[in-house]
Amino acid sequence: MHRPKCGSTVALSPDGRQILFVADSDGQAHVWLRAIDSVAARPLAGTGGAVFPFWSPDGRSVAFYADGFLKRLDLDGGLVRTLAKATVGVGGTWSRDGVILFVRNPASAIVRVSAEGGSVVEVTRLDAGQVGHAFPHFLPDGRHFLYYVTGAPDSRGIHVGQLDGSPSRR
Numbered sequence: 001m002h003r004p005k006c007g008s009t010v011a012l013s014p015d016g017r018q019i020l021f022v023a024d025s026d027g028q029a030h031v032w033l034r035a036i037d038s039v040a041a042r043p044l045a046g047t048g049g050a051v052f053p054f055w056s057p058d059g060r061s062v063a064f065y066a067d068g069f070l071k072r073l074d075l076d077g078g079l080v081r082t083l084a085k086a087t088v089g090v091g092g093t094w095s096r097d098g099v100i101l102f103v104r105n106p107a108s109a110i111v112r113v114s115a116e117g118g119s120v121v122e123v124t125r126l127d128a129g130q131v132g133h134a135f136p137h138f139l140p141d142g143r144h145f146l147y148y149v150t151g152a153p154d155s156r157g158i159h160v161g162q163l164d165g166s167p168s169r170r
Helices: none
Strands: 018-024 029-035 041-043 051-055 061-066 069-074 080-085 092-094 099-103 110-114 130-138 144-151 157-162
Touching (some): 018 051, 061 099
Antiparallel strands (some): 029 041, 069 080
């Protein structure tokens, strides 16, 4: 098993018992699942080409980027579903209310989609001097989230956004 050059974030399950990671064992990256108390890991079927995996809040599903899309895999059934177009993913997060925040490409705003799929809605806006938004992470209230802003030095940093699209703050 070899680690790919990018998209190899490690994601700890909500119950703290398992981790997801991206690794390459056959010339293509896959999402792998490993119990914390074990050295054995297994690749998840249907995750070829994956980057930036993240968990559902109940730990029964995972989301990841592959083939230009945000995808979802239910761990009990093994069915991979395409949720939305995402050319190059840069992190994602999933709320208890079934909302997924993600990034369509490194030069875009944060968008939301239902964990079941459907229409995509922007929840952040690129301001002057900003190149892109990345790595969203829900806060415990499920309405606010953190994200990183890339761009000019005076606009870079961690911001707090809101699902309703209200202006963010540093």
